[in-house]
Every structure is written in structure tokens, then in C-alpha cells.
Amino acid sequence: MTTLTDPPKESFRLSMLLYDSRYRSMTIQIIALLAFMLGAAWLINNARINLAIAGKEISWAFLSSPSGYDINQRLIDYTSQSSHGRAAVVGLMNTLLVAVMGCILATFLGVVVGVLRLSKNWIISRLAAVYVEGFRNVPVLLWIVLSMTILAETLPQPRDFRGDDATASMMLFDSVAITNRGIYIPEPLFSRGLGDIPVLVGNSEEAVAACASYYDLDGDGQPATGCGTFQISLDLVAFLSVLIAMVMITKMNNKRADRIQDATGDRPATTLVNLAIVVLPVVSLLWYLGFYLGYPELKGFNFRGGTYFRNSLIALWLALSLYTAAFIAENVRAGIMAIAKGQSEAAAALGLRQGPIMRLVVLPQALRVIVPPLISQYLNLTKNSSLAIAVGYMDVTGTLGGITLNQTGREMETLLLLMACYLVISLVVSTVMNAYNERTKLKER
Amino acid sequence: MKKTVFLGALTIAGLAATAAMAGTLDDVKARGQLNCGVSTGVPGFEAPDANGVWQGFDVAVCRAVAAAILNDSTAVEFIPTTGKTRFTALASGEVDMLSRVTTWTFSRDVDLKFEFVGVNYYDGQGFMVPKELGVSSVKELDGATVCIQTGTTTELNLADYFRVNGMSYDPVPVETNAETQTQYLAGACDVYTTDASALAATRASFEAPGDHVVLPEIISKEPLGPLVRHGDSEWADVVRWTLNALIAAEELGVTSANLSEMLAGTDNPEINRLLGTSGSLGEMLGLDADWAARAIAVGGNYGEVFETNIGASTPIGLARGLNAQWTDGGLMYSPPFR
Numbered sequence: 001m002t003t004l005t006d007p008p009k010e011s012f013r014l015s016m017l018l019y020d021s022r023y024r025s026m027t028i029q030i031i032a033l034l035a036f037m038l039g040a041a042w043l044i045n046n047a048r049i050n051l052a053i054a055g056k057e058i059s060w061a062f063l064s065s066p067s068g069y070d071i072n073q074r075l076i077d078y079t080s081q082s083s084h085g086r087a088a089v090v091g092l093m094n095t096l097l098v099a100v101m102g103c104i105l106a107t108f109l110g111v112v113v114g115v116l117r118l119s120k121n122w123i124i125s126r127l128a129a130v131y132v133e134g135f136r137n138v139p140v141l142l143w144i145v146l147s148m149t150i151l152a153e154t155l156p157q158p159r160d161f162r163g164d165d166a167t168a169s170m171m172l173f174d175s176v177a178i179t180n181r182g183i184y185i186p187e188p189l190f191s192r193g194l195g196d197i198p199v200l201v202g203n204s205e206e207a208v209a210a211c212a213s214y215y216d217l218d219g220d221g222q223p224a225t226g227c228g229t230f231q232i233s234l235d236l237v238a239f240l241s242v243l244i245a246m247v248m249i250t251k252m253n254n255k256r257a258d259r260i261q262d263a264t265g266d267r268p269a270t271t272l273v274n275l276a277i278v279v280l281p282v283v284s285l286l287w288y289l290g291f292y293l294g295y296p297e298l299k300g301f302n303f304r305g306g307t308y309f310r311n312s313l314i315a316l317w318l319a320l321s322l323y324t325a326a327f328i329a330e331n332v333r334a335g336i337m338a339i340a341k342g343q344s345e346a347a348a349a350l351g352l353r354q355g356p357i358m359r360l361v362v363l364p365q366a367l368r369v370i371v372p373p374l375i376s377q378y379l380n381l382t383k384n385s386s387l388a389i390a391v392g393y394m395d396v397t398g399t400l401g402g403i404t405l406n407q408t409g410r411e412m413e414t415l416l417l418l419m420a421c422y423l424v425i426s427l428v429v430s431t432v433m434n435a436y437n438e439r440t441k442l443k444e445r
Numbered sequence: 446m447k448k449t450v451f452l453g454a455l456t457i458a459g460l461a462a463t464a465a466m467a468g469t470l471d472d473v474k475a476r477g478q479l480n481c482g483v484s485t486g487v488p489g490f491e492a493p494d495a496n497g498v499w500q501g502f503d504v505a506v507c508r509a510v511a512a513a514i515l516n517d518s519t520a521v522e523f524i525p526t527t528g529k530t531r532f533t534a535l536a537s538g539e540v541d542m543l544s545r546v547t548t549w550t551f552s553r554d555v556d557l558k559f560e561f562v563g564v565n566y567y568d569g570q571g572f573m574v575p576k577e578l579g580v581s582s583v584k585e586l587d588g589a590t591v592c593i594q595t596g597t598t599t600e601l602n603l604a605d606y607f608r609v610n611g612m613s614y615d616p617v618p619v620e621t622n623a624e625t626q627t628q629y630l631a632g633a634c635d636v637y638t639t640d641a642s643a644l645a646a647t648r649a650s651f652e653a654p655g656d657h658v659v660l661p662e663i664i665s666k667e668p669l670g671p672l673v674r675h676g677d678s679e680w681a682d683v684v685r686w687t688l689n690a691l692i693a694a695e696e697l698g699v700t701s702a703n704l705s706e707m708l709a710g711t712d713n714p715e716i717n718r719l720l721g722t723s724g725s726l727g728e729m730l731g732l733d734a735d736w737a738a739r740a741i742a743v744g745g746n747y748g749e750v751f752e753t754n755i756g757a758s759t760p761i762g763l764a765r766g767l768n769a770q771w772t773d774g775g776l777m778y779s780p781p782f783r
Binding site: 054055056068069070071072079080081149152153157159180181299300301302304311312389390392394398402403405406407408409411 | 528529532533536552553556557558577578586587588589590595596600601603604605607608614615616617618619620627628631632633634635675676
């Protein structure tokens with residue numbers, strides 16, 4: 001029989017919320033949260049009331065009305081009769097295009113310059129330092145405008161290529177034209193192409209009618225407009241799937257070579273076999289599809305045919321990459337310097353040379369330090385791409401937050417949507433990069 | 446229950462805040478200054494001169510309004526706006542009025558909630574190309590690269606025109622007139638399209654205007670005029686009738702030269718009412734009697750303003766054309782001052 005009794009149960013009194021340290025912090029937090037929510041509610045309500053008084057209640061109907069304007073660079077079909085919503089998607093894809101291209105080039109340049117800054121060669125390390133300080137201490141907008149000015153003012157106009165006394169000529173056997181409007185390179189075409197398949201065909205009569213005319217077009221490789229939300233090129237799908245499948249087979253071949261090496265000590269030659277495994281099927285697929293190059297030709301005012309990289313895209317891409325690469329270079333340098341000197345000394349003692357030491361020993365460890373700040377540089381690059389309108393690149397700020405905002409007068413809706421776009425892009429980028437960071441970080445067991 | 450009271454209080458606070466915004470005329474009087482939105486620079490229409498003083502055809506309207514209200518044509522702050530920022534600037538109250546080559550369209554008037562008070566220039570969209578291209582008609586522009594200011598009606602007209610005529614083009618969107626010029630002169634585009642008047646003005650500012658031609662086709666109607674926010678009719682009346690006063694003054698033969706003798710009284714009752722020597726039109730507007738006389742005194746009547754800034758004797762050299770008085774076969778027509 002126990003003699004222990006519970007201590008007298010203290011009843012809860014309201015004053016304990018303030019005077020009892022067990023509850024006080026919670027009370028303060030709840031009050032702060034309430035105050036925040038009230039503040040936010042006041043702001044939202046104020047905006048709502050004032051918009052209602054101005055006769056501009058929040059409405060998203062404008063997104064489905066025809067936009068009426070043209071966009072020069074479109075990755076999916078778009079005409080001036082398409083909706084404002086589609087114009088926003090076209091802009092969003094342009095944003096993503098320049099962001100992805102920029103991140104790749106910036107990473108490459110950043111790593112190279114970061115390593116060069118640590119070079120023992122005085123001139124090389126100084127040059128890298130000048131590059132880093134020059135680019136990261138001048139606003140990116142100036143670099144963007146400068147790149148565009150250089151491209152537009154120094155390169156020849158398309159009409160300079162014309163006539164017998166042409167002052168400019170095409171390069172690489174008349175296959176590449178560099179003009180002050182952009183660069184034209186040959187494009188891959190297929191004479192026996194598989195065509196495109198429309199995705200997300202609507203149920204409305206117009207959508208079906210658009211697709212009827214789409215199917216009437218006999219696979220001339222020309223993209224038809226208006227059928228489906230977007231179209232997927234079957235040629236590209238076939239090419240990529242063959243390529244990926246063959247690369248997988250080469251991996252299996254390498255594993256087989258590893259096994260033989262483990263068992264016998266002799267490694268069978270794999271390089272030529274792997275090359276054959278990848279090249280032969282890809283080449284025969286290209287032959288089957290009737291692969292040929294479409295060369296750009298000067299017709300009328302501009303070059304026609306070929307793949308056209310606009311100056312606005314090139315200027316924005318170069319400026320953003322060079323600017324961001326300066327920051328990445330500093331991250332890389334910091335990451336390398338964070339690796340204990342003993343690591344490279346030990347590697348040198350094993351007989352490795354400078355290059356392999358950096359590639360095999362230092363950089364893999366430095367990645368743990370480099371990757372987290374790299375994420376924010378990628379985010380910065382993506383957000384800085386909203387300066388695109390300075391060079392007339394139609395990104396999502398230029399279409400949704402520019403022309404659509406102006407023509408419809410829906411400031412609140414377009415800006416909210418625009419912010420949501422950038423928020424989602426940034427969150428996706430950081431999720432992916434965080435996953436990568438998880439992989440590269442030190443595994444503690 | 447408490448929440449309802451709180452939200453009710455918020456609603457009243459919100460209403461009070463907007464009520465304070467009404468009455469632009471009183472705001473301008475209290476401030477002693479008119480905030481006038483202009484463009485970032487179209488020679489002849491609005492551009493700062495060598496001393497940094499804004500001059501031009503649209504600027505004259507702002508100055509006339511300032512003179513009518515504040516008796517001081519220099520009490521104007523000119524706020525440069527781009528095609529993209531202009532409507533937000535006006536809607537948010539950053540400027541009291543816009544006078545910047547802005548086209549009066551249905552959707553801007555009705556959907557964007559603005560009030561166009563009249564037309565000070567009847568314009569249309571034209572195209573300019575370098576002479577060496579040898580182009581003589583817009584119809585020959587299939588496949589051309591076209592420089593265009595974003596956020597304008599010209600952008601929409603261009604898309605419609607090329608689509609209807611089954612032609613393709615490559616738009617190069619640019620923010621301001623100055624940037625467009627740079628791109629056009631560098632040959633980054635073949636064609637520059639905007640209002641024909643602005644094309645003439647821009648061409649006049651080139652080093653070699655003769656190397657460029659404005660094509661004969663006009664593909665749209667672009668009535669340009671000053672505008673104010675929707676819902677403040679008293680303020681809209683002041684701006685509207687100041688513009689009308691300039692137009693009526695030309696029709697009635699009131700000029701900056703003979704203004705002072707007209708003010709002594711004339712035989713024409715409408716001139717007397719306009720200049721405030723009889724009747725009480727100024728009082729009805731909330732201004733004093735000689736408001737219109739002050740507005741006319743700034744730069745003269747509509748015809749004089751036109752000739753000084755963009756007329757045949759200036760480098761821009763625009764003919765009156767549609768912008769002549771209705772008595773001369775034009776469209777300029779002021780409702781009667783009665």
C-alpha cells in the first residue's frame with residue numbers, strides 16, 4: 001500500500017498566462033501571431049476595398065482573353081490571338097530558358113575562375129581577381145545593357161551580307177551568320193520525321209477544328225499551330241530515348257569490365273566499344289529519320305531558316321552568367337581554401353599531380369562548402385533575369401508583368417501572379433539543390 | 446462580434462482614406478503645384494530644352510492648366526513616365542493628369558477607369574524605314590524586324606495589321622523613344638513604328654533625316670489627348686475646358702498678341718464669356734474669372750502652340766492637316782463657351 005499522494009493539483013487560473021513562466025512565452029507568441037494576422041488582414045481588406053471603390057475587383061478573366069500582341073521568342077506556339085495566360089507561359093519559358101543557360105555557364109566560368117584565382121601564376125591569379133572584382137562591383141543591369149550595346153553596335157546588319165560588295169560574310173562554309181540581331185546556326189531537320197503529337201487537346205469545337213487542320217498537314221516537319229496546348233516532337237523523343245538507352249548500355253559494359261578486372265586483373269578495352277555502342281544506333285536512327293541540316297539564308301529583310309539566337313537572349317545570358325560567375329568564383333575559392341592543406345599534401349605524397357589533386361581530392365570535398373551558397377547564386381541569377389526588358393527579351397516580367405499588365409490594367413492580379421511564378425521557380429530550384437547538397441555533404445556515421 | 450466591429454471600423458477607415466483622395470483641384474491648389482505626367486521625351490511634344498526646362502506641345506497643355514488654376518505656368522512638376530508606367534502613375538495619384546501622346550481608346554477610358562478630356566492631336570500609326578532599303582509601302586515589309594515601344598496601342602495595331610494582311614514580322618520591344626532610336630539607327634531593326642507625329646519628330650532629331658523615309662500608310666486612328674482619373678468630374682472639367690479654351694481662342698481669333706486688348710472687352714459675347722469679362726464661367730469651374738485668359742497668355746491659343754512646337758516652321762515640320770480648326774476643314778472643334 002502506497003502512502004504517496006499526488007501533490008494538490010493546482011487549478012489553472014487565467015492570470016497564469018501572464019505570470020507563470022510555463023505559459024508566458026506561449027501567450028506572447030499567440031498575441032504576436034494574432035497581431036500579425038490582423039495586420040495582414042487589414043492590408044488585404046484595405047486593398048480589396050480600395051480596388052472595389054476604383055471599380056477594379058480582383059478578377060482573373062483577363063487571362064483567357066486574346067492578348068493581341070506578338071512575342072518574338074516563343075518556345076511554344078503563340079500568336080497575337082492566343083490568350084494572355086498563354087503569353088505568360090511563353091514568357092515563363094523564356095525566363096526558365098535564360099535561367100538554365102545562365103546557371104550552367106555561370107557554374108562553369110565560376111569554377112574555372114575560382115580555381116584560377118588560387119593559381120600560383122601571378123598574372124593568372126591577378127587577372128581572375130580583376131574579373132571577379134570588376135563584375136561583382138558593377139550593377140548587373142549595366143552589364144546587360146553594355147552587352148546588348150556591344151552586340152547591336154559592333155556586329156554587321158543583315159543587309160551588310162547582301163550584294164556583290166557585301167561588307168560581311170557568313171562563317172564556317174556559309175553555315176553560321178553573326179548579325180547585330182542575333183546568331184543564326186544550322187538547324188537539325190528530318191526529311192522522314194515522325195511529326196509532333198499534340199498534348200492536352202481541349203474539348204471545345206475550336207480546339208477540335210484546329211486539330212483537324214493539324215492532321216491534314218502531311219508531316220512536312222512544320223509545326224502546326226493551334227492544336228493542343230503544346231506539341232511534343234517525336235523525333236526528339238526518339239533521339240533522346242535511343243541516346244539514353246545506349247548510354248545505359250555503356251554503363252553496363254563498364255561494370256562488366258570492372259568485374260573482369262576484379263577477377264582477372266586485366267581490364268578489357270572499353271573505349272572503342274562504348275563509342276560504337278552509342279554512335280552506331282544514334283547515327284542509324286538519324287539516317288532513318290532523314291537527318292539534314294537547314295542552313296540560314298538571307299531572304300528579304302532577315303536571315304530565314306536555321307536556329308536563331310536573338311541578341312537579347314545572348315546579351316542577357318552572357319551578362320547574367322558573367323556577373324553571377326564572379327560570385328560563384330568567390331564561393332569556389334572559399335570552398336577550396338576551406339580544405340585542409342594536408343589533403344593536397346597527402347595526395348602529392350601519393351604521387352598525384354596538380355590537376356588530379358584538384359579534381360579528385362580537393363574539389364569533391366570543397367563541394368560541401370560550395371553548394372549551399374551556390375543555391376542562392378542560382379536563385380539570384382533567376383531573379384535578376386527579370387531585368388530582361390532592358391534589352392527587349394520577353395521574359396515573364398516582360399509579357400505578364402509588362403505588356404499584359406499595361407494592356408489590361410490588372411496591376412494587382414498580374415503582379416501577384418508574377419510573384420507566385422518567381423516564388424515557385426525559386427522554391428523548385430532550392431529544393432533540387434538542397435537534395436544535391438544532401439548527397440554531397442559529409443556523411444557522418 | 447468583435448471581429449465584425451473591427452472590420453467595420455477598417456471599412457470606414459478605408460472609405461475615409463479614399464474620400465480624402467477626391468478633389469484633385471483642391472489638392473493642386475493646396476499644393477501650389479500641378480503634377481503633370483509626360484513621356485520620357487518626344488521632341489516637339491515633350492522634351493527638356495538645353496536649360497532642363499520642359500518644352501513642347503503636350504507640355505503646353507500642362508502649363509496652361511497650371512496657369513488657369515495657380516496663375517503660374519511654371520508651377521508644374523513634370524514627371525516622366527514610360528508607356529508602361531504612365532497609367533499606374535495616374536491611377537495611384539502620383540500625377541494629377543497625363544499629357545503625353547496617349548491614345549484615347551475604349552478600354553483605357555472604360556476598363557482602365559480613366560477620363561480622356563479631349564483630343565489635342567489627331568494622329569495615326571506610321572512606319573519609318575531607312576531610305577536604302579528601297580521600301581515604299583508597308584505592304585512590302587513582310588519578314589521585317591520592327592522596333593516598337595512596349596505598352597502602347599501601336600503594339601496591338603501592328604499585330605492586327607500584319608496578321609490581317611498575312612505578313613510576318615519580328616517585334617523588338619523597347620521601353621522608351623530614345624532606346625528605340627538607338628536600336629533603329631544601329632540597324633537592330635529595319636522599321637520603327639509609332640504615331641506618325643512622333644516619327645516625324647524623331648526623324649527630325651536624326652543627324653541625317655534625309656536618309657530615312659516615313660511610309661505613306663497610316664494604319665490606325667490615334668487621337669492623342671490629356672487624361673485624368675475616373676470619378677473626379679470637377680477636376681476633369683478644369684482640364685477639359687482649359688484645353689477647349691485654347692482651341693476656342695484660335696477659332697475666335699484670340700491670340701497672345703491681342704489678348705490684352707480683348708480683355709478690355711469686345712463686341713463678341715463668346716469672347717467676353719471666355720475671357721471672363723462677362724458671365725461667371727470661371728466661378729462655375731471653381732476658378733476665378735480670368736482663368737482662360739491666363740491659360741491663353743502662356744503660349745497663345747491652340748494654333749500658336751502648334752506652330753511654336755511642331756508646326757511647319759519648326760524642324761519637326763508637321764502640317765495642321767486633321768488638326769486644323771473645323772472652320773478650315775480640320776477636326777478641332779470646341780463646344781461653345783456658354
